Structure formats: C-alpha cells, structure tokens
Amino acid sequence: xxxxxxxxxxxxxxxxxxxxxxxxxxxxxxxxxxxxxxxxxxxxxxxxxxxxxxxxxxxxxxxxxxxxxxxxxxxxxxxxxxxxxxxxxxxxxxxxxxxxxxxxxxxxxxxxxxxxxxxxxxxxxxxxxxxxxxxx
Numbered sequence: 001x002x003x004x005x006x007x008x009x010x011x012x013x014x015x016x017x018x019x020x021x022x023x024x025x026x027x028x029x030x031x032x033x034x035x036x037x038x039x040x041x042x043x044x045x046x047x048x049x050x051x052x053x054x055x056x057x058x059x060x061x062x063x064x065x066x067x068x069x070x071x072x073x074x075x076x077x078x079x080x081x082x083x084x085x086x087x088x089x090x091x092x093x094x095x096x097x098x099x100x101x102x103x104x105x106x107x108x109x110x111x112x113x114x115x116x117x118x119x120x121x122x123x124x125x126x127x128x129x130x131x132x133x134x135x136x
Contacts, residue, residue: 046092054095064103065094065122071113072130079129086125093121 034048041051069076080087097103099119106116117123 045088050092050096062091062095064100064107065090067107068103068116068120068122068126072126074126074129074133078133083129086129090122090125093125097121 037048037051041048044051046054066076069079076087079090097120099121102119103116105111117127120126
C-alpha cells in the first residue's frame with residue numbers, strides 16, 4: 001500500500017492504531033492502565049481525555065483539514081516545513097472538533113468559503129497562515 005505524505009496525519013495514524021489495538025483486545029484494557037494512557041497521550045501532546053475523545057472519532061478530520069487548506073490555497077507541506085508545531089496544532093484541533101459533521105456538510109453543499117469561520121476553531125490560525133502566504 002502506497003502512503004501519501006499529503007494524506008498522512010500523526011494524530012489520525014495514532015488514533016487508527018489505538019482503535020485497532022482496542023478492537024483486537026475486544027475491550028479498552030489498553031487504555032484502562034492510567035500510566036500507559038498518560039504516556040501515549042504525552043507522546044502525542046494530548047491530555048488523556050483528548051486521547052479518549054480522539055479514539056472515539058471516525059478519523060475524517062484530517063481529510064477535512066486538507067480540503068480546507070486547499071480551499072484557502074495553503075500548501076500543507078509548506079506549512080509543515082515552515083511551522084511544524086502549527087500544523088500539529090491544526091490537526092489536533094480539527095481531530096477533536098465538535099463541528100466535523102457541519103464542516104463536512106458545508107463542503108458537500110458547496111457553502112460559501114467563509115461560512116466555516118463562524119464555527120471552526122482553526123479559523124484564526126488558518127487566516128494567519130493565509131495572510132502570511134500572501135505576504136501581508
């Protein structure tokens with residue numbers, strides 16, 4: 001299987017791995033150990049509650065972030081090179097966002113590009129990246 005770096009997200013990969021591990025064990029024993037959950041969360045720069053929330057998600061957020069960045073003419077690889085911590089924060093915020101369904105629907109129905117700024121917790125960061133890319 002060929003993996004495209006443009007579609008790769010550390011949080012998405014970790015979430016998939018954790019969900020698969022839990023599914024194989026048929027229960028949440030892997031995260032029941034508080035110390036292990038804290039270690040995994042710390043490695044991903046998450047709180048334990050964020051880790052549990054991430055594992056409960058379906059993993060569609062990285063794709064939505066990629067779509068949003070493309071819509072704003074932001075090169076994800078360029079942002080990753082220039083601001084790796086910012087991209088990780090964008091991914092984390094998007095992965096834990098409660099507006100994933102609304103965001104997805106907005107893309108499906110072709111909503112106005114700026115309609116999302118009202119509910120997107122990444123809107124100010126994406127706006128700043130867009131201004132930086134434009135040289136403002």
